[in-house]
Amino acid sequence: MSEFESLEKSLESHLPEAELREVKRILFGKETQKLDLPAGAVDAASEHSFELKGCRFEAAQEQLRPPRRVRVGLIQHQIVLPTDAPILDQITAMHSRIGEMVEVAAMCGVNIVCFQETWTMPFAFCTREKEPWTEFAESADEGSTTRFCQELAKKYNMVVVSPILERDELHGTLWNTAVVISNSGNVLGKSRKNHIPRIGDFNESTYYMEGDSGHSVFQTQFGKIAVNICYGRHHPLNWFMYSMNGAEVIFNPSATVGALSEPMWPIEARNAAIANHCYTCAINRVGTRLFQTDLLTLAAHHDFGHFYGSSYVAAPDGSRTPGLSRTRDGLLVVEMDLNLNRQISDRWSFKMTGRYAEYAEELTKAVRPDFNPKIVKE
Template sequence: MSSCEFESLEKCLETHLPEAELSEVKRILFGKETKKLDLPAAAVSAASERDFELQGFGFEASPEQLRKARRTRVGLIQNQIVLPTDAPILDQITAMHSRVGEMVEVAAMCGVNIVCFQETWTMPFAFCTREKEPWTEFAESAEEGNTTRFCQELAKKYNMVIISPILERDARHSTLWNTAVVISNTGKVLGKTRKNHIPRIGDFNESTYYMEGDSGHTVFQTQFGNIAVNICYGRHHPLNWFMFGMNGAEIIFNPSATVGALSEPMWSIEARNAAIANHCFTCAINRVGTETFKSEFTSGDGKKAHHDFGHFYGSSYVSAPDGSRSPGLSRTRDGLLVVEMDLNLNRQISDKWSFKMTGRYPEYAEELTEAVKHDFKPKVVKE
């Protein structure tokens, strides 16, 4: 069985482990068991008819005397591109709108309050083919583009906050950005955040398409909680998650596009670590499928030119601040993961572990200030 045919770690464990051992292995791998949500039959039927996986799980907090539960439902959507990469651009965008739109409809049936799509969801992930055309033609205005208008209609229709990661064209400055547009459940554009860290790893060298973002670590206050968007490669940088947390994020979404050979062993760890370290929920979304391009390209690794980056392995999941995490979606199929979370859990875990209270932030800041100077000398004691 090839890696791209391997459905999921969870299904493999359930198939091959005895029941008694399975529960203990899951406890070690995934933490406290998440409850399965009882999703509407109409939603389950619609997902089956539209050929995508639908899963639902819930994280609970302890009842409190002075605060009511703060339950929010998030939806994570992972999907393959619909049309070949050499199809007309407008046809590709329209097909993606149609596909994701029908998945958002099912999310609404499931009571989702906030939905997040994968990185640059309206197009193939073509930023490492070494070609500018036709890929830069997919870029749109974050405020007034066709995709933003499409998402505004969905947000108003379903009373849902929508996080829409796109390739942004900033016409005023003739600049392209890897951007997530945040649209309120009222249909208004609440704001945008730009990818803070740009990979320069073999195929995944995106610096000729867009540069590091200039929006800092913005947190968006919505009716359903304070949210932030840590786009793709930023998940490898603990301080990136940390700064979103310092600005008050209760849920941090990580829309991504990453392939198995490059990052899969790290995938299940990084967002979960960030949830633990920052006393918040994290949502990891990865696209799925193998995208083939007409022109060959090389990876800067001495190997022969090829037509694809490899298999995007999906496996989207949600982590809680107590270290538990939901099962992941499939490695091979389109999917919608619905997760209900009580945001009160963030403060409860913070009170228990006190990571923020015990952090030595003035000392860290002082030492970082010194570390970025050109004449910095590491504090090393030698014999």
């Protein structure tokens, strides 16, 4: 079903306008407003063959706080060259493609841009072979991709979130890492993937380690942000801890295919936004990967299926933007007022009414080997 472009397009094609409004209200919450984007950006996106979509979340006008409007950009894309092309050529081609898309993001006034999980390479971690894929790994502090993103950040006065395969040369360790680069061009820090999937053949634990960076939140000029990489979105406490550390926007760069997770995709980031009184940004790859190398291991994978894109942003009031296409490269530009976080927190008070001390006490008991569940029996 990779030809199916998007849920929104299908609804718009088949439902009468009045019914469509009600269906969208139930599925997506309060309608997000369309964000008018510069004609030059629209033309550039068309010239470079990627979808460009703009949306806006609104907050109530307050008496004591001015609006805190921020624009984020989510980029989803296919690989540019075949998976058997020389590695340096593949990386260089991806840099060039992303450079085109970030230029358009800058034209749209984006303050923070986030790319998809390990964006410089094919998602090849479950082909059951490590070579040549581990050769894509590079330093998070001074690798060519970080230097490339530093130049973008300085040129466009934009915070860049760059998820890569990281190599720690000192210890020989590989990590799935998001590098956060300030709009000054300096590396602000990095966030390593906390949760590693072990789902049948999707076992990434042989490629990189669970993260050791905890739940870091990065203070940027445009707000406090966090990066919950891919599989971490299935773990509510992972979102929760970023929120507890003060995140106002949590990015979830991912790489996931339709048969595995698509019914869960529209729910998890949106639920996290509601539960944690913050904005969440879900970014997924698009396209089908074909691996044509001479695979040596038994039953190695040549095709994982379709990476379904559908990147979107959710707000703490339960509303969400339409998703990007399931089949095309795309840039989603979203303007958000960060004041909405506290407004919704004051209304629903999920954090204020959370019984965290009680949870902490019970979790402390639950992780012990002598734990006895509290079950009342007749």
